[in-house]
Amino acid sequence: MLTEDGKHLYVSYDEYHNLIEKLAIKIFQSGWEFDTILCLARGGMRPGDILSRVFDKPLAIMSTSSYRANAGLTQENLDIAHYITTPKGEIAGRVLLVDDLADSGVTLEAVIKQLKTNYKPITELRSAVIWTKALSKFTPDYQVEFLPTNPWIHQPFESYDALRPQQLIEKWSV
Numbered sequence: 708m709l710t711e712d713g714k715h716l717y718v719s720y721d722e723y724h725n726l727i728e729k730l731a732i733k734i735f736q737s738g739w740e741f742d743t744i745l746c747l748a749r750g751g752m753r754p755g756d757i758l759s760r761v762f763d764k765p766l767a768i769m770s771t772s773s774y775r776a777n778a779g780l781t782q783e784n785l786d787i788a789h790y791i792t793t794p795k796g797e798i799a800g801r802v803l804l805v806d807d808l809a810d811s812g813v814t815l816e817a818v819i820k821q822l823k824t825n826y827k828p829i830t831e832l833r834s835a836v837i838w839t840k841a842l843s844k845f846t847p848d849y850q851v852e853f854l855p856t857n858p859w860i861h862q863p864f865e866s867y868d869a870l871r872p873q874q875l876i877e878k879w880s881v
Contacts, residue, residue, distance in 0.1 A: 713856030720863040742800035750807035767793035799828030808838040812845025
């Protein structure tokens, strides 16, 4: 649900999963076939996992991070892992790169540059996200929603960013 001022987008678990399913449909209807899904952790893990199951393709993971401060609300320097974890040895062939959103586009551009430079066995690379903000300087190959007002997206699992084990103990000790 987008707030009236257009500055915040609140997404429920059901809406989130529906959007991932719509992304799967867009990818499928494009006719493009791929060998592996590479998700960017953390935001791309949930969409990557679901797409991996729907398309019955192996899931590789590359860790990236820029939103760590202030319970995940503040963007800092971009960190990109030097290694990719994959069940198939080395990532190769046609790869679908998955993240949750193209916010500024910086992460996706940097990752694609790194993949093209350091992973020569990748023969074709396409990108898929749920959301693309208008301010993004990167345009993914597949997206579900374009957000012209650049809202802050409140994803349903973000409550865990500020939750600590002691709070869980207090919650569940009844």
